[in-house]
Amino acid sequence: MAVYRRTYTSYSGALTPAWSRWLVLFRYSRSSLFRSKLQTGLFVLCFFYPLFSLLTIYLAHNLSFLARLGAVGGQILTIDNKFFYYFVNVQGVLAFVLTAFTGPGLISPDIANGALPLYFCRPFSRAEYVLGKASVLAILLSQIMWIPGLVLFAVQGSLAGGDWTWDHLWIAGSLVLACWIWIAILSLLAMALSAWVKWRIVAGALLLAVLFFGAGFAQAVNAVMRTQLGHFVDIVYLMSTVWNGLFRIGDERAVSSTEAYAALLVFCGVCLALLVKKVRAYEVVR
Amino acid sequence: MSTTVQSGAAAERANQQTSAAPPPPVIALQGLSVRFGNREILKDLNCALRGRAIGLLGPNGAGKSTLINTLLGFYKPSSGSASVLGHDIRTETRKIRSLVGYMPENDAFISKMNAVSYVRMMAELSGLPPAAALERAHEALFCVGLAEARYRELGTYSLGMKQLAKLAQAVAHGPKLLILDEPTNGLDPSARQRMIRMIRDIRDSRELQIVLCSHLLRDVEDTCEEVLILNGGRIAHYSNLEEERKANKRFLELETYGANGDFTDAIEKLGCECATSANRLKMILADGIEIRDIYRIAAEKDVRIRRLNFRRDSLEDIFLKAMGS
Numbered sequence: 208m209a210v211y212r213r214t215y216t217s218y219s220g221a222l223t224p225a226w227s228r229w230l231v232l233f234r235y236s237r238s239s240l241f242r243s244k245l246q247t248g249l250f251v252l253c254f255f256y257p258l259f260s261l262l263t264i265y266l267a268h269n270l271s272f273l274a275r276l277g278a279v280g281g282q283i284l285t286i287d288n289k290f291f292y293y294f295v296n297v298q299g300v301l302a303f304v305l306t307a308f309t310g311p312g313l314i315s316p317d318i319a320n321g322a323l324p325l326y327f328c329r330p331f332s333r334a335e336y337v338l339g340k341a342s343v344l345a346i347l348l349s350q351i352m353w354i355p356g357l358v359l360f361a362v363q364g365s366l367a368g369g370d371w372t373w374d375h376l377w378i379a380g381s382l383v384l385a386c387w388i389w390i391a392i393l394s395l396l397a398m399a400l401s402a403w404v405k406w407r408i409v410a411g412a413l414l415l416a417v418l419f420f421g422a423g424f425a426q427a428v429n430a431v432m433r434t435q436l437g438h439f440v441d442i443v444y445l446m447s448t449v450w451n452g453l454f455r456i457g458d459e460r461a462v463s464s465t466e467a468y469a470a471l472l473v474f475c476g477v478c479l480a481l482l483v484k485k486v487r488a489y490e491v492v493r
Numbered sequence: 494m495s496t497t498v499q500s501g502a503a504a505e506r507a508n509q510q511t512s513a514a515p516p517p518p519v520i521a522l523q524g525l526s527v528r529f530g531n532r533e534i535l536k537d538l539n540c541a542l543r544g545r546a547i548g549l550l551g552p553n554g555a556g557k558s559t560l561i562n563t564l565l566g567f568y569k570p571s572s573g574s575a576s577v578l579g580h581d582i583r584t585e586t587r588k589i590r591s592l593v594g595y596m597p598e599n600d601a602f603i604s605k606m607n608a609v610s611y612v613r614m615m616a617e618l619s620g621l622p623p624a625a626a627l628e629r630a631h632e633a634l635f636c637v638g639l640a641e642a643r644y645r646e647l648g649t650y651s652l653g654m655k656q657l658a659k660l661a662q663a664v665a666h667g668p669k670l671l672i673l674d675e676p677t678n679g680l681d682p683s684a685r686q687r688m689i690r691m692i693r694d695i696r697d698s699r700e701l702q703i704v705l706c707s708h709l710l711r712d713v714e715d716t717c718e719e720v721l722i723l724n725g726g727r728i729a730h731y732s733n734l735e736e737e738r739k740a741n742k743r744f745l746e747l748e749t750y751g752a753n754g755d756f757t758d759a760i761e762k763l764g765c766e767c768a769t770s771a772n773r774l775k776m777i778l779a780d781g782i783e784i785r786d787i788y789r790i791a792a793e794k795d796v797r798i799r800r801l802n803f804r805r806d807s808l809e810d811i812f813l814k815a816m817g818s
Binding site for chain 1: 662
């Protein structure tokens with residue numbers, strides 16, 4: 208219908224499937240993501256280490272280069288579980304920094320501008336809203352974590368041969384799982400803070416505080432109370448424990464893998480509860 | 494928005510509806526109560542509203558917005574039930590939301606987004622495909638008079654423009670029911686007039702029904718056919734303004750010069766009921782009696798009629814009575 212018809216008319220055309228509505232929110236939120244040059248620059252920076260890792264894999268299989276180093280046997284450059292463990296660690300830190308820039312702007316502007324009733328007065332649930340917003344972070348962080356990780360594994364597999372790939376297939380599984388756990392934690396934490404703190408910068412600072420002060424607080428608790436229970440409030444320590452287990456790094460930890468999983472699950476539950484409490488059309492004042 | 498004409502198809506649908514079973518009420522409340530903690534905000538509301546334009550009136554804190562938010566499924570009823578266009582608010586929230594366009598009371602926009610993207614996104618969230626949503630967004634913005642400013646960021650809009658943008662997003666997906674919560678809040682007189690004119694135009698398109706929630710009597714009186722007055726969470730009064738307007742066409746108030754008992758007697762002989770005070774005469778015209786008969790008697794009795802008004806209770810009278818009761 209042409210825009211010159213300035214009367215109200217009802218709509219009787221086709222509708223999109225109900226399950227796909229969260230993709231609308233994802234599309235619009237994603238489109239506003241790269242308006243900031245700083246954010247775009249940071250995103251590009253996140254690909255430097257994967258490129259460096261790719262180069263490392265290439266060099267590890269380049270016999271003439273290894274011969275020049277005197278390490279034809281592969282003693283210097285070894286592509287194994289530790290290689291991918293370090294990759295996840297480095298990309299995990301970058302993912303955290305990227306989340307600190309991106310995450311706070313996801314929900315807080317909607318709450319500050321009173322936009323939530325506009326979403327929820329439509330056939331669009333709160334779960335779909337959270338899913339739409341979380342998918343922005345999840346896909347952004349996937350692009351710098353497990354997707355390049357799997358590319359590296361595939362390149363290594365193609366250069367090292369079928370036997371190596373088959374023997375180390377568990378690394379690919381661990382890589383994906385390790386990245387998804389970290390992405391889930393970062394996404395939920397960033398969204399919970401974004402929902403509760405109106406100011407974007409403060410929310411970003413709080414995200415840093417939760418991780419860094421959490422570690423400091425844990426150390427203080429452990430030192431003062433002469434216990435190891437402080438580690439349960441240290442997200443970085445818990446995550447590191449989970450990653451150690453997944454990549455079979457034999458490191459002595461004060462917290463077992465199972466305990467770390469349980470603690471992270473509780474942490475995610477708390478973030479979800481905070482989101483559910485805040486992401487609603489109108490707050491009920493009792 | 495210019496004048497509107499009911500389409501042939503819409504008229505046909507309307508005819509079919511009148512010949513078939515009556516449509517469900519726009520809003521039906523059956524003992525609806527809403528409680529927040531210890532505070533009971535809505536108390537045992539019962540009514541069925543069927544008008545094309547329904548006004549929810551009441552002083553601040555009467556429960557108007559709470560009622561709307563409950564109908565939209567934002568708040569859960571503590572007891573009783575309600576339906577919107579025949580759909581239960583407890584079990585068919587999603588269906589209700591797909592049929593409703595809602596303009597909230599407070600500022601509601603998405604920062605760093607222009608009006609076209611904003612309205613388009615809202616239409617897409619209501620289920621319109623992207624291309625149709627874009628077309629409808631442009632249409633809606635033209636419709637509310639934001640055509641020239643539609644590519645500007647919403648953050649740069651004046652309050653009146655933001656209100657219009659909210660109205661555009663509420664109508665873009667073609668709802669069956671438009672809920673307007675204080676649509677003239679914060680508008681200057683000319684912007685208010687424009688908003689009221691637009692609401693009337695939308696109402697007269699007969700493509701959808703309107704629920705207008707306001708504490709401003711003039712807004713409701715200018716746009717609505719039915720009025721539900723809330724006070725302290727209860728229904729204080731229900732009034733069908735359209736019926737009253739029709740009924741009160743027979744209710745006259747005269748200001749005369751030189752009237753005496755003869756004039757009043759002559760009018761009463763016609764079957765009209767009269768009441769006099771000083772030089773004013775209030776009367777209810779009997780069936781078959783026209784105003785020209787009053788003028789004829791006045792001429793015969795040498796009475797001059799200085800002023801003649803159709804006197805009816807204004808919404809203000811009705812509201813004050815309801816508040817008093």
